[in-house]
Amino acid sequence: xxxxxxxxxxxxxxxxxxxxxxxxxxxxxxxxxxxxxxxxxxxxxxxxxxxxxxxxxxxxxxxxxxxxxxxxxxxxxxxxxxxxxxxxxxxxxxxxxxxxxxxxxxxxxxxxxxxxxxxxxxxxxxxxxxxxxxxxxxxxxxxxxxxxxxxxxxxxxxxxxxxxxxxxxxxxxxxxxxxxxxxxxxxxxxxxxxxxxxxxxxxxxxxxxxxxxxxxxxxxxxxxxxxxxxxxxxxxxxxxxxxxxxxxxxxxxxxxxxxxxxxxxxxxxxxxxxxxxxxxxxxxxxxxxxxxxxxxxxxxxxxxxxxxxxxxxxxxxxxxxxxxxxxxxxxxxxxxxxxxxxxxxxxxxxxxxxxxxxxxxxxxxxxxxxxxxxxxxxxxxxxxxxxxxxxxxxxxxxxxxxxxxxxxxxxxxxxxxxxxxxxxxxxxxxxxxxxxxxxxxxxxxxxxxxxxxxxxx
Numbered sequence: 001x002x003x004x005x006x007x008x009x010x011x012x013x014x015x016x017x018x019x020x021x022x023x024x025x026x027x028x029x030x031x032x033x034x035x036x037x038x039x040x041x042x043x044x045x046x047x048x049x050x051x052x053x054x055x056x057x058x059x060x061x062x063x064x065x066x067x068x069x070x071x072x073x074x075x076x077x078x079x080x081x082x083x084x085x086x087x088x089x090x091x092x093x094x095x096x097x098x099x100x101x102x103x104x105x106x107x108x109x110x111x112x113x114x115x116x117x118x119x120x121x122x123x124x125x126x127x128x129x130x131x132x133x134x135x136x137x138x139x140x141x142x143x144x145x146x147x148x149x150x151x152x153x154x155x156x157x158x159x160x161x162x163x164x165x166x167x168x169x170x171x172x173x174x175x176x177x178x179x180x181x182x183x184x185x186x187x188x189x190x191x192x193x194x195x196x197x198x199x200x201x202x203x204x205x206x207x208x209x210x211x212x213x214x215x216x217x218x219x220x221x222x223x224x225x226x227x228x229x230x231x232x233x234x235x236x237x238x239x240x241x242x243x244x245x246x247x248x249x250x251x252x253x254x255x256x257x258x259x260x261x262x263x264x265x266x267x268x269x270x271x272x273x274x275x276x277x278x279x280x281x282x283x284x285x286x287x288x289x290x291x292x293x294x295x296x297x298x299x300x301x302x303x304x305x306x307x308x309x310x311x312x313x314x315x316x317x318x319x320x321x322x323x324x325x326x327x328x329x330x331x332x333x334x335x336x337x338x339x340x341x342x343x344x345x346x347x348x349x350x351x352x353x354x355x356x357x358x359x360x361x362x363x364x365x366x367x368x369x370x371x372x373x374x375x376x377x378x379x380x381x382x383x384x385x386x387x388x389x390x391x392x393x394x395x396x397x398x399x400x401x402x403x404x405x406x407x408x409x410x411x412x413x414x415x416x417x418x419x420x421x422x423x424x425x426x427x428x429x430x431x432x433x434x435x436x437x438x439x440x441x442x443x444x445x446x447x448x449x450x451x452x453x454x455x456x457x
Contacts (some may be wrong), residue, residue: 005413008215013126014447015115015128015130015133015199017135018119018126018127019132021126021127022125022127023125026122026123026125026127027131028114029122030130030131030162031112031131031221033110034108034112034131035108035110037263037269038107038108038111038262038266038269039262039266041265041266041269041312042073042079042261042262042265042266042269043073043074044073045265045268045312045316046060046073046076046265047062047069047070047072047073048073048316049067049315049316050062050072051069052313052320053316053319053427056320056321056415057320058318077258080254080255080258081254081255081259082255082259083253083254084254085157085253085254085255086250086251087251088159088160088161088252089160090159090160090161091158091159091160091161091251092157092158093158095154095157095158096155096159096256097256098151098154098156099151099154099155100151100155100252100256100257100259100260100263101151101259102147102148102150102151102154103150103152103155103259103260103263104148104151104259104260104262104266105153105331106143106144106145106147106148107144107145107148107262107263107266107267107270107300108266108415110141110143110144110145110270110274111131111142111269111270111273112131112132112140112142113130113131113132113133113134113137113140113198114130114141114198114270114273114274114277115128115129115133115198115199115202115277115282115283115285116129116130116273116300116301116304116305116444117129117283117298117299117300117301117304117353118283118295118296118300120297120298129283129300130198131299131365131454133197133198133199134197135197136196136197136198136203137196137197137198137199138186138190138198138265138278139196140269140277141198141274141365142179142182142274143184143187144270144295145229145267145270145271145274146175146179147170148263148267149172149175151169151260151263152167152171152172152231152248152260153168153169153171153172153248154168154169155168155248155249155252155260156169156171156247156248159248159250159251159252160251161244161250161251163199163246163247164247164248164249164250164251167246167247167248167249168248168326170237170247171231171237171247171248173331174228174231174235174330174334175229175236175262176227177228177331177334177335178224178228178229178334178338179223179225180223180339181224181332181334181338181339181342182229183220183223183228184221184339184342184343184346185217185218185219185221185222185225185342186218186221186222186384187346188200188215188217188218188277188342188345188346188349189201189211189215189218189278189279191213191346191349191350191353192211192214192215192349192353193205197276198282201278201282202277202281202282202283202284203281204291205284206281206284206290210277210279210280210281210286211278211279212280215349216277217341217342217345218342218345219275219279221338221341221342221345222275222278222279223275224333224336224338225334226271226272226274227315227318227381228330228334229267229271230264230267230271230315231264231319232264232268232315232318232319233319233322233324234318234319234322234324235321235325235330236324237324237325237327237330242330246384248260249391251457268312268315269308269312270452271309272308272311272312272315273304274309276304276307276308276309276311280307281427282300282304283295283300283301283302283303284300285299285300285303286302303425328455336375348370348373352370355369
């Protein structure tokens with residue numbers, strides 16, 4: 001069969017067979033397109049984010065380069081390679097250069113397993129809009145989005161500076177914490193669809209409904225976790241400018257800084273495409289079946305990109321509206337809220353699936369059992385006593401404005417340890433000067449006598 005000609009067979013073939021039948025030139029073409037999705041979206045997102053946040057904050061965004069400032073990202077991409085490369089003397093040069101590569105490459109690989117659409121014809125060759133199809137595609141995407149933390153940690157450590165190191169350590173703790181919650185939310189989807197292949201999850205939603213409302217808690221947990229996973233505001237603790245200067249990439253400049261920037265936005269694209277696949281039906285248009293003309297050909301790719309852009313706009317919206325969390329608040333949200341909620345929801349999903357597979361259990365009985373369980377949980381939450389704040393821990397406030405005031409019996413210390421040390425040092429210096437003063441006083445006299453004797457001579 002000549003690969004550049006259209007196939008004559010029209011019988012239905014599954015996705016795996018179509019992908020296995022792809023010629024080499026088509027595989028290379030798909031690989032190039034997948035690798036370009038991240039950089040292209042990065043260029044568009046930078047301008048879109050700056051203009052959108054500027055609109056939200058009542059200030060102009062980029063408006064000088066190109067029509068309406070649309071070419072600002074292109075100007076930045078041309079500027080960065082020509083900027084000076086500043087490398088700290090204490091940096092580990094090999095790891096310093098390798099860290100941005102480790103951060104950006106896994107971010108681009110994760111898109112290989114995302115099904116952007118259904119069956120199409122490219123230059124006469126029948127194929128599907130997906131690069132690879134694996135039985136465990138979900139794990140591949142999850143791993144590609146999480147391995148980038150090694151680049152962040154190594155970049156902070158190899159810089160040889162304390163602030164980048166602290167930013168890298170924060171990023172490691174952050175990704176580990178929110179990877180657990182994200183993984184638990186994805187397990188719910190896998191249990192419900194009974195498939196770990198991304199195309200199988202999309203097909204299951206075509207038959208039974210989209211999971212963003214069927215598995216609403218999993219969807220909410222995933223949305224929060226993906227913001228923490230990508231180090232985006234309000235969870236951008238690894239690069240908190242107010243505390244850590246610029247975070248893990250403080251000592252980076254030129255193209256190495258651009259690669260970290262590319263990794264951040266590429267991760268945003270990956271988690272948004274993954275959310276579209278897991279919860280929003282992939283490339284299916286709502287209210288129409290999978291056999292409808294609007295869900296055939298190249299149309300699903302358009303619907304997929306539209307859904308992905310809506311989620312990407314959510315990233316920008318959060319950055320323009322919410323303040324940054326404190327680090328203790330951020331970790332508390334991950335470990336004490338998201339992880340327990342995901343575990344309880346996962347247990348509920350497993351119970352429902354077991355009851356459905358059991359014989360003699362109807363849907364009405366499942367709903368009754370679920371309602372009773374919800375009532376019991378609500379009653380238990382109401383019975384838990386609230387934490388009482390002791391009176392001695394309260395803060396005295398004024399009766400009018402509610403502002404805190406110092407206590408009436410406040411006693412200002414006469415001195416401080418710092419002042420005591422300074423005073424002791426001053427007394428020591430005065431004592432040393434007093435001991436040396438007689439010798440200093442006698443020296444001029446001897447000099448004068450010698451001067452007189454020389455004068456007499």
